[in-house]
Amino acid sequence: MLKKLLYSAFLIFICTNQAIVAAETAIEIKEPWIRSAPPNVSVMAGYLQLSNHSHETVTLKSVSSKQFHSVEIHQTVHHNGMAHMKKVEPLILEGHQELKFEPGGYHLMLMDPHAPLKKGDSAHIKLIFSNGEELMVEAKVQDDSPDGTKMDHDDHHQHH
Secondary structure (H helix, E strand, C coil), X not given: CHHHHHHHHHHHHHHHHHXXXXXXXXXXXXXXXXXXXXXXXXXXXXXXXXXXXXCCCEEEEEEECCXXXXXXXEEEEEECCEEEEEXXXXXXXCCCCEEEECCCXXXXXXXXXXXXXXXXXXXXXXXXXXXXCEEEEEEEEECCCCCCCCCCCCCCCEXX
């Protein structure tokens, strides 16, 4: 009897820990980076890839960085042949959705750096999700995307 009780407790422990691990890893962030810019700029652009590995819809509640006064999510939208930036609130990730933040699409607006960031520097960015996950990523400042794609530095037009 004691053997069965211990075995049951062990199974409950394993199942509970697997559920905790699964909950902790519902959101995955890949390839975070920040586009390099001249030292006197007040806004920098950040990019990454978000993946929701759960079946549940998750909302990105907030994004912040101690190295910037504020961080917002923006999306490039085209209207009458002009590209404009639109603030996105809230950002919703459906179950099993992947969303790539890239030039000409979604991006992080990193505003008013507390100190200039140059190529090779890094910034820590914290993302908080509605499922309770708080993820911290290190985004390196670089000229090109992590996959080596050359970037056009003129893709930021107007912000609204």
